[in-house]
Amino acid sequence: MTLTPTELLRTRAADGLADDGERAALRSAGFDPDEHQALRGLLAELLGPPPSRGLADAVMLELQIAEPPVGAALRSAAGAAPELGAGVLQRLGLPVLDLGGLLHEAAGRSPELAEGVLASLGLAMGSIGGPLRDAAGEAPELGDSVLASLGLPSLSLGLPLRETAGAAPELSDGVLAALGLSTISVGAPLRDAAGASPELGDGVLAALGLSTVSVRGPLRDAAGAPPELSQGVLTALGLSAPPVAEALRAAAGPSPDLVGPVAEALSLEEGPVAQALREAAGPTPPLWAPISAELGLARGRPQLQVISGGSPAPAAVAAPPTGRRFGLALPMGALVAAAAALLLFFQSGPAPVDAGPYEFAAVNQIEIEDLQAGPDAMVQVFQAEENAPTIIFLEPLDEVEPTASEGGGATL
Amino acid sequence: MIRRLAIALVVGMLGLAVSPDVSLAAEKAGSAAKVGKVQLQMLVVHATTAHSNVDPKLSGLMKYLSPFKYTGFDLLNTHTATLGSNDGASFSIVGGRDVELTLLSTDEKAVRVRVQINQEQRGKLLDTTIRVNRNGSFIVAGPKHKEGVLVLPVTAKY
Numbered sequence: 287m288t289l290t291p292t293e294l295l296r297t298r299a300a301d302g303l304a305d306d307g308e309r310a311a312l313r314s315a316g317f318d319p320d321e322h323q324a325l326r327g328l329l330a331e332l333l334g335p336p337p338s339r340g341l342a343d344a345v346m347l348e349l350q351i352a353e354p355p356v357g358a359a360l361r362s363a364a365g366a367a368p369e370l371g372a373g374v375l376q377r378l379g380l381p382v383l384d385l386g387g388l389l390h391e392a393a394g395r396s397p398e399l400a401e402g403v404l405a406s407l408g409l410a411m412g413s414i415g416g417p418l419r420d421a422a423g424e425a426p427e428l429g430d431s432v433l434a435s436l437g438l439p440s441l442s443l444g445l446p447l448r449e450t451a452g453a454a455p456e457l458s459d460g461v462l463a464a465l466g467l468s469t470i471s472v473g474a475p476l477r478d479a480a481g482a483s484p485e486l487g488d489g490v491l492a493a494l495g496l497s498t499v500s501v502r503g504p505l506r507d508a509a510g511a512p513p514e515l516s517q518g519v520l521t522a523l524g525l526s527a528p529p530v531a532e533a534l535r536a537a538a539g540p541s542p543d544l545v546g547p548v549a550e551a552l553s554l555e556e557g558p559v560a561q562a563l564r565e566a567a568g569p570t571p572p573l574w575a576p577i578s579a580e581l582g583l584a585r586g587r588p589q590l591q592v593i594s595g596g597s598p599a600p601a602a603v604a605a606p607p608t609g610r611r612f613g614l615a616l617p618m619g620a621l622v623a624a625a626a627a628l629l630l631f632f633q634s635g636p637a638p639v640d641a642g643p644y645e646f647a648a649v650n651q652i653e654i655e656d657l658q659a660g661p662d663a664m665v666q667v668f669q670a671e672e673n674a675p676t677i678i679f680l681e682p683l684d685e686v687e688p689t690a691s692e693g694g695g696a697t698l
Numbered sequence: 699m700i701r702r703l704a705i706a707l708v709v710g711m712l713g714l715a716v717s718p719d720v721s722l723a724a725e726k727a728g729s730a731a732k733v734g735k736v737q738l739q740m741l742v743v744h745a746t747t748a749h750s751n752v753d754p755k756l757s758g759l760m761k762y763l764s765p766f767k768y769t770g771f772d773l774l775n776t777h778t779a780t781l782g783s784n785d786g787a788s789f790s791i792v793g794g795r796d797v798e799l800t801l802l803s804t805d806e807k808a809v810r811v812r813v814q815i816n817q818e819q820r821g822k823l824l825d826t827t828i829r830v831n832r833n834g835s836f837i838v839a840g841p842k843h844k845e846g847v848l849v850l851p852v853t854a855k856y
């Protein structure tokens with residue numbers, strides 16, 4: 287059997303052996319070489335033998351023997367791998383060295399760095415936390431800044447939550463009712479059950495064999511009258527006794543003028559009364575001294591000249607001596623003089639001139655609105671202590687000049 | 699007739715002095731005067747180094763004068779005047795000097811007082827206007843007198 291040239295070309299194309307010229311001749315003869323090649327591959331795939339196992343696997347499978355762990359068996363049979371380094375080094379004539387120990391020895395002991403670092407920082411051992419916290423300062427409050435960066439307002443959650451929650455309901459009554467119990471006040475039943483508390487003091491004293499004593503009275507008796515401490519305390523504090531007299535006078539104010547109301551009540555005028563008194567009295571006896579002595583006043587009246595509108599000073603009643611009606615005039619004159627002295631006393635002012643030590647107010651505050659001295663005088667202002675009366679010291683220049691004292695103030 | 703009138707007057711005055719009506723009238727008058735009248739009191743004290751005696755009436759003043767060198771203090775005189783606003787009083791003191799106190803104004807808390815001191819042949823020594831608290835005092839000192847100076851405490855009482 288022989289193949290035609292075309293059949294031979296088709297076989298070569300199916301086997302993939304045709305060259306380009308042969309493939310072109312086949313196409314010119316009406317055959318597709320690619321189709322022939324694809325058909326051959328399909329047939330080889332369809333007609334080919336099924337995949338087969340390896341021989342060893344097939345035998346082991348046939349003998350039903352599992353695949354042996356050859357690697358493990360070999361490692362187990364080989365045992366521990368011998369240390370070859372030392373043998374190799376000995377074979378090469380090199381010494382066996384403990385390189386780890388040599389390295390440790392060469393490196394020496396590792397330095398303690400903590401102490402040096404702390405010393406360089408000026409810190410003591412064991413007190414790192416405190417200095418660090420001190421150095422760090424108070425932890426900043428980040429909440430507000432974080433909320434601000436997030437565009438959220440700072441809120442106090444506790445109050446809104448409480449407002450939202452409202453008042454907590456009273457549950458005790460409901461719970462007691464659910465349990466079939468009544469709401470009771472424990473204190474009152476307990477007190478009722480206890481009754482009045484017994485008086486233990488007498489019983490205790492009796493048990494101790496002591497009598498009931500009144501302590502307060504014996505203590506007061508033993509203490510005696512309380513000492514007068516006010517003067518000593520005031521002296522210790524450098525204070526003077528309170529100016530009671532001055533306070534009373536200040537509270538009382540100037541004494542009222544009684545002449546007017548009296549004369550008005552009597553429907554009299556002052557002029558005729560004075561004249562009648564003078565006529566009835568006759569010669570004026572020297573009454574001022576005994577009256578002053580009787581009233582506790584000093585002799586003499588201050589010299590006073592009223593410039594405008596001030597209360598005039600009392601003037602001594604001067605009448606020409608007559609010497610008549612002396613027998614009746616003397617007692618009458620005493621009575622009239624007493625009345626006149628009474629009028630004068632109420633009219634002349636509230637402050638008895640020489641009634642005792644002059645008291646000054648505890649607080650003396652002044653404000654100098656204007657101060658002018660003469661052309662040949664100099665003025666200095668002093669104050670010994672706070673609230674003391676201010677001293678305006680006038681120093682004529684042609685007189686002795688003041689000298690400074692050691693305390694810095696001027697000396698009069 | 700005159701004697702009867704005088705006796706009736708004296709008895710009536712003594713009775714009225716203690717009667718409630720007059721006391722009430724006096725109280726009203728006093729309250730009215732309390733606002734407008736002020737009692738100005740001026741002491742004339744001679745501070746000296748010639749002795750060490752201190753007038754007992756000046757004991758309350760000593761603590762304010764203790765810083766100064768003077769050892770003796772004599773109370774020469776006391777001047778008192780009850781004044782209303784714009785009233786003045788003049789006092790003659792030793793050394794040919796005159797002290798004139800003028801109450802310029804007053805209120806519940808303080809008064810304004812003008813103090814003028816003049817001396818013969820020298821004219822004006824001092825002219826000052828001071829506002830001092832109620833019942834407060836100030837002291838004018840310095841005019842020479844014998845072996846010392848004059849100290850003039852002034853108090854406004856009302």
